[in-house]
Amino acid sequence: MASPVKTFEAGDRVSHDKEGIGRITAVEGTYAVVVDLGRGRLLRVMSPFDKLHML
Template sequence: MTNSAGPRRPLSTSPFKVRVEAPLKRFAVGDRVTHDRYGLGRAVGVEGDSDIAVLVDFGSRRERITQPYAAMFKL
């Protein structure tokens, strides 16, 4: 018997789920960014070789945003 419906989807409760980690976000000085809380801004500083934190100018304020940068995205 063949499966004509195509490949099976893994169940969300399966103990055999493949865990895919999201790639690390990297920012450089001058990058335009958007932040869920602060809005649009521009990266003006990067701390450390592995982007420990990014200093972002949001116009009316400067904020130091640390990893994992869940609420910040590069434009």
């Protein structure tokens, strides 16, 4: 059975397995999200968001 698709909204706090804690700043449909990791670091994470977890 397939895992449910993770969905995020702008403003959600998240944790990335390698990059740490951040906040979703943009949602690109179900394909990608942009995470602000602080200090001007932005990370674009592509679906299926395996390394991204809601806090």
